[in-house]
Amino acid sequence: MTLQTSELNTQAVLAMKGAGYYSARTAGAKHAIDRVRPMLEDALQSLPQQAILRLADFGAADGGTSQEMWAGLIATLRANGDSRPIEMLYTDLASNDFSTLFRTMQGMHGDTAHAYQNSYENVFVHGCGTGFHQQLMADASLCLGFSATAMHYVSKKPCEIEDHVHMVGATPEERAQFSAQAAADWERILLARAAELAPGGRFICLNFGIDEKGRYLGHTGGQSMFDNFTRHWRAMRDGGRITKQEFIRATFAQHYRTVEEFTAPFDDPSSTVRQAGLKLISVETRLTPCPYNALYRGSSTKMSSADYAASLIPTTRSWSETVFRTALASRPEAEIQALLDAFYDDYEQQVAADPSGHAMDYIHILMAIEKQA
Numbered sequence: 519m520t521l522q523t524s525e526l527n528t529q530a531v532l533a534m535k536g537a538g539y540y541s542a543r544t545a546g547a548k549h550a551i552d553r554v555r556p557m558l559e560d561a562l563q564s565l566p567q568q569a570i571l572r573l574a575d576f577g578a579a580d581g582g583t584s585q586e587m588w589a590g591l592i593a594t595l596r597a598n599g600d601s602r603p604i605e606m607l608y609t610d611l612a613s614n615d616f617s618t619l620f621r622t623m624q625g626m627h628g629d630t631a632h633a634y635q636n637s638y639e640n641v642f643v644h645g646c647g648t649g650f651h652q653q654l655m656a657d658a659s660l661c662l663g664f665s666a667t668a669m670h671y672v673s674k675k676p677c678e679i680e681d682h683v684h685m686v687g688a689t690p691e692e693r694a695q696f697s698a699q700a701a702a703d704w705e706r707i708l709l710a711r712a713a714e715l716a717p718g719g720r721f722i723c724l725n726f727g728i729d730e731k732g733r734y735l736g737h738t739g740g741q742s743m744f745d746n747f748t749r750h751w752r753a754m755r756d757g758g759r760i761t762k763q764e765f766i767r768a769t770f771a772q773h774y775r776t777v778e779e780f781t782a783p784f785d786d787p788s789s790t791v792r793q794a795g796l797k798l799i800s801v802e803t804r805l806t807p808c809p810y811n812a813l814y815r816g817s818s819t820k821m822s823s824a825d826y827a828a829s830l831i832p833t834t835r836s837w838s839e840t841v842f843r844t845a846l847a848s849r850p851e852a853e854i855q856a857l858l859d860a861f862y863d864d865y866e867q868q869v870a871a872d873p874s875g876h877a878m879d880y881i882h883i884l885m886a887i888e889k890q891a
């Protein structure tokens with residue numbers, strides 16, 4: 519299928535559902551972030567001695583999922599006597615709901631207990647709406663960068679996937695194109711961070727990927743979430759509710775890198791990334807269990823399968839809806855809404871009928887990267 523230029527550029531269509539919907543429905547993402555706090559606490563031990571302590575959260579969405587973690591780190595810094603001014607830079611795409619983010623940090627939305635801007639002097643919250651494939655701040659000015667669950671998005675779709683919605687179900691030829699795009703993007707991301715980081719500064723990231731057992735988001739044994747998205751989207755096509763083109767256009771602009779794909783730029787001493795001064799400190803894979811499934815299985819007052827389905831599907835919807843919405847973009851809004859509701863309802867009914875094997879466990883690749891002094 520031939521892609522138009524506007525379709526190739528994913529920057530305008532990726533944002534999470536706004537008005538706090540993302541954080542409210544994404545407990546798993548917050549758990550994954552809270553669990554990497556020790557890596558960030560470790561980075562605090564050797565922060566660069568800049569006059570201004572600049573921190574950054576790349577691809578932060580509405581900021582809600584990482585708020586407690588950042589509040590905790592700032593508390594540690596101040597408790598350790600570090601009274602430097604802190605500039606906290608939240609980055610995401612221009613289409614992101616930064617308004618909710620700023621209100622959250624000022625205690626006007628979400629969990630006010632962690633509205634750290636209110637609790638500490640000399641902490642300045644900024645936003646940046648430029649994608650993280652570019653350099654976003656001045657050379658050597660960043661002390662600690664962080665990114666969670668964001669860099670699996672490729673900067674542009676290299677092709678549409680004809681018979682699936684995600685690269686995990688693509689043909690080998692389609693998958694190779696996604697792999698090449700993701701490699702070029704990863705190099706750009708790392709070179710941009712290399713320029714921004716002050717010597718000794720760290721970039722800690724956890725990204726969706728494929729682990730050594732071949733597991734990935736929603737595919738950790740049992741059902742495969744992306745196969746189920748495809749199954750219901752295909753049923754809408756086969757039932758005449760959406761067109762063949764709309765079916766194909768619902769291609770996630772994502773690539774789940776393997777550990778080898780993530781570490782490749784660090785393997786060769788002459789690579790651009792190594793030459794730019796970045797060093798890989800650690801890499802590991804981690805499964806964060808689906809909190810909705812844990813609640814369902816552990817519930818003493820037996821949760822019904824319908825209630826479980828009604829808790830699980832909105833979390834998938836919080837980050838996937840824009841893909842299907844974009845595929846339907848030529849239709850009137852009321853029609854789009856009805857089709858999306860029907861699509862997610864179908865999936866919800868599948869889970870309600872037989873919940874076994876349905877869960878959205880997270881698989882992350884965690885990396886600590888340092889700019890050499």
Ligand SMILES: C[S@@+](CC[C@H](N)C(=O)[O-])C[C@H]1O[C@@H](n2cnc3c(N)ncnc32)[C@H](O)[C@@H]1O
Binds near residue numbers: 650668673837
């Ligand atoms: C799944 S959300 C993760 C949000 C948050 N970091 C978390 O872990 O809960 C992915 C975020 O990455 C953002 N994103 C995707 N591509 C981006 C890019 N090129 N530059 C900056 N942000 C991007 C999306 O807009 C979205 O807010």
